[in-house]
């Protein structure tokens with residue numbers, strides 16, 4: 001049960017955990033409805049005439065899309081044109097008025113789109129890694145300088161090892177991809193180990209020789225990886241130079257060390273805490289010690305082991321410790337707090353029989369969720385930087401899954417090569433050449449004419465686009481070719497996200513537009529966007545721009561621009577939320593965006609809002625608004641959206657009296673005017689194209705309390721049902737309803753609480 005198994009700390013109330021991150025979802029997240037966008041029946045009257053579920057096979061329906069009667073529309077699949085130099089003059093698109101108008105009439109040549117990808121051929125790491133790596137030592141940190149490489153291992157003072165039976169050798173020896181080529185093991189201590197073994201005097205200042213002795217033991221134990229939750233690694237080395245900056249656990253306790261300092265006599269304070277003494281950043285978990293009896297009912301601090309995240313070090317380096325080994329460490333008050341808040345509560349949950357099972361269940365579910373999160377935090381999500389370490393060895397800046405960028409840490413290349421070589425490869429691929437767009441296509445004046453996408457292209461993966469979705473992608477592609485900015489207004493759940501992502505991939509693959517694209521979404525839909533990118537366009541390099549200022553600053557420094565040049569983006573897509581647009585508009589608006597998509601775009605219905613003004617400032621000639629409810633209340637809202645896309649293109653009379661006699665005619669007029677620029681399908685309209693609803697019956701057990709209520713209702717046991725009830729007595733007029741209530745949750749009965 002709880003105390004004998006793993007029990008977990010609630011995720012610290014810190015900004016460092018992330019419910020999504022560059023495509024990797026960290027449980028749990030819920031996609032919540034926002035702003036009525038999820039209201040299924042709220043489509044405007046204006047919308048229906050724009051529905052185009054049954055577009056003829058010959059695309060596009062020229063009356064609807066080809067408003068200019070553009071003769072450039074071809075049905076041919078053949079590519080007849082040639083390519084313009086991608087490295088040519090500055091992208092003329094960028095100099096267009098923003099947003100773009102569809103009135104450019106300059107002649108254009110038919111040009112090829114067959115530009116070769118500027119990206120290097122992907123290295124097949126799995127296939128022939130050793131040969132590749134050996135041939136490219138600099139890339140993999142095998143040899144950064146002329147000096148022979150020394151493999152670093154934790155090797156302790158021999159005498160100590162002899163005593164202890166050497167607990168440093170952690171886990172099975174694993175084959176290394178590259179450091180097997182290295183020389184003999186160094187006997188150099190890791191920084192942390194060194195600090196504890198070499199600085200007795202410093203340790204004395206923290207608690208005398210007993211502490212020093214304990215610290216030496218701790219030193220070795222702390223370097224032992226927690227084998228049960230992550231891959232073992234025989235080599236642990238931390239770069240403490242940068243990493244110390246990024247930890248932000250237990251923010252409510254951040255002044256803890258200061259407090260300790262304050263309490264010390266002045267002399268100790270003046271000496272300042274030894275930076276090299278290990279400091280507890282957070283206590284993540286606890287478990288009963290192996291030698292503690294499982295029957296113990298009142299365990300104390302010494303009966304547990306604690307899973308410690310060290311300050312300045314990633315979760316990957318967290319270790320299991322005992323009360324004794326933690327004693328000499330800085331930040332010991334974090335253990336006090338943890339023991340009080342988590343361990344004692346956990347003991348209470350397990351042994352107090354008065355606690356309702358639901359509450360215990362919730363507690364355990366929370367623990368499981370936290371355990372899942374902890375498992376994510378030790379996985380490398382992305383490598384985002386590379387540097388030469390103190391010893392001349394390569395270090396990689398690692399973004400850990402499920403954590404914001406401010407939790408990035410510099411790690412030794414050998415470690416990352418062991419656990420995430422593919423991420424190193426991806427990083428090297430990304431940095432080997434910048435995304436380059438075909439300027440001919442970027443330039444509206446020289447863009448190739450539209451060609452209908454007849455079959456799903458191979459670069460759109462994961463699933464098969466439904467016919468109406470292919471139609472939607474064609475609608476977006478067609479309007480891009482025409483220089484029109486449009487609204488995708490399908491009803492909720494019809495795949496607006498999927499269509500938009502597919503369109504962006506069409507831009508990349510068919511028109512060699514490598515970005516940067518910006519996608520602005522509500523926080524609640526960010527995980528589903530990330531998931532859609534991951535699944536449908538796994539080759540796209542999208543960056544999730546979120547987190548606190550420190551996190552965003554790291555993104556800006558490492559992920560976005562080459563040499564800080566706003567015209568040299570390193571990524572394809574930036575995924576962010578309205579809030580970060582408002583916070584960082586001054587930076588983000590300097591980037592020359594190729595394309596902007598705004599999800600739940602009814603947020604832009606108020607043209608006086610800050611968001612509206614700031615986004616309007618962005619240089620993005622091509623824009624897409626995505627909303628299931630393009631008009632919620634007034635025509636003014638629709639007018640604001642249309643003006644955001646193409647100012648003045650469609651005139652909408654905000655003050656139109658919809659109750660007047662002429663209203664019908666005016667609405668028809670308006671509908672015709674906006675029809676080319678908005679696509680809306682409802683579920684009813686496309687139901688033939690939607691797979692039939694499937695019903696899955698999953699049986700779940702009732703909890704004990706629910707079972708009691710269930711039985712008492714069936715047997716009409718009024719006495720039991722009304723026990724403890726104040727006021728109105730339980731009625732059993734509608735037995736079915738009462739049984740349903742009991743099955744949903746026992747707290748549906750006030751007396752159960």
Ligand SMILES: Nc1ncnc2c1ncn2[C@@H]1O[C@H](COP(=O)(O)OP(=O)(O)OP(=O)(O)O)[C@@H](O)[C@H]1O
Pocket residue numbers: 463464465466469490491492493494495496497498499525528532628
């Ligand atoms: N063709 C398809 N094949 C498989 N799954 C699909 C397809 N189209 C959409 N989906 C899935 O349906 C779900 C809803 O799609 P999506 O999020 O794109 O809809 P949406 O219109 O953007 O929804 P909302 O209005 O709620 O944001 C997603 O999980 C998506 O992966």
